[in-house]
Amino acid sequence: MTERAGELKASLEFAVRVAREAGDITLKYFKRSPTPELKADNSFVTVADREVEQHLRDRIGNVFPDDAVLGEEDGESSGTSGRRWIVDPIDGTFSFVHGVPMYGVMIGLEIEDEPVLGVLNVPALDELIFAARGLGCFHNGEPTAVSKVNSLDDALLLTSDLNVCDPDREHSCRALLRNVSAVRTWGDCYGYLLVATGRAEIMLDPVMNIWDCAALLPILEEAGGTFTDWEGRRTIDGGSAIATNGLLFNAVMNMVRESEC
Numbered sequence: 001m002t003e004r005a006g007e008l009k010a011s012l013e014f015a016v017r018v019a020r021e022a023g024d025i026t027l028k029y030f031k032r033s034p035t036p037e038l039k040a041d042n043s044f045v046t047v048a049d050r051e052v053e054q055h056l057r058d059r060i061g062n063v064f065p066d067d068a069v070l071g072e073e074d075g076e077s078s079g080t081s082g083r084r085w086i087v088d089p090i091d092g093t094f095s096f097v098h099g100v101p102m103y104g105v106m107i108g109l110e111i112e113d114e115p116v117l118g119v120l121n122v123p124a125l126d127e128l129i130f131a132a133r134g135l136g137c138f139h140n141g142e143p144t145a146v147s148k149v150n151s152l153d154d155a156l157l158l159t160s161d162l163n164v165c166d167p168d169r170e171h172s173c174r175a176l177l178r179n180v181s182a183v184r185t186w187g188d189c190y191g192y193l194l195v196a197t198g199r200a201e202i203m204l205d206p207v208m209n210i211w212d213c214a215a216l217l218p219i220l221e222e223a224g225g226t227f228t229d230w231e232g233r234r235t236i237d238g239g240s241a242i243a244t245n246g247l248l249f250n251a252v253m254n255m256v257r258e259s260e261c
């Protein structure tokens with residue numbers, strides 16, 4: 001094992017541990033009605049979000065003091081190592097505050113601006129998926145992969161909410177919805193987990209932040225799929241997201257591009 005691979009494996013093992021710890025913190029509050037607040041963007045935040053992010057920042061700072069950390073709630077702390085952890089303490093806070101178990105803790109790592117590691121813990125469903133560049137993707141400790149569905153006619157498409165078809169993408173979105181086998185709103189981070197584990201083929205989000213994406217790109221790619229923005233760019237900072245099982249990527253992007261012409 002090379003030095004870089006060894007570093008990445010150690011970082012992944014650390015990230016899995018702290019994601020489990022953070023998930024346990026969320027379970028102290030889940031279905032116990034933490035009072036949510038509305039942020040400026042009208043999204044929810046709770047005491048659980050803040051406690052989890054502080055825990056993640058403390059743990060990362062103790063083990064990797066030279067690394068930068070970017071989190072949804074408290075912004076970015078600088079580093080000197082060329083490594084940046086990107087954390088979302090609770091992705092799917094809307095689900096969380098309504099007692100719906102499809103929320104997750106997400107941890108991503110960039111090295112020299114390249115996303116190389118992702119962990120997603122969905123504690124209320126006892127599902128944890130993790131991956132690192134060249135090390136594979138694992139779901140609850142077992143290797144996992146995307147589905148082999150190669151036709152849109154047979155595909156299950158997921159999205160976070162019914163407003164996925166915003167005015168800027170109305171035609172492309174409607175075209176996709178008409179041409180797949182089924183559509184469900186099993187969304188937020190859990191939808192991407194379902195694609196990575198072969199239980200769905202496409203996941204759409206028209207609006208995403210970097211902390212929503214950082215963990216997902218390595219997970220989807222190591223599972224054999226794709227993670228891009230709506231323009232088809234491989235990025236965690238494109239402001240939107242399309243995940244596919246890889247076999248359907250060209251069909252999805254062709255439909256997006258043709259219907260927006």
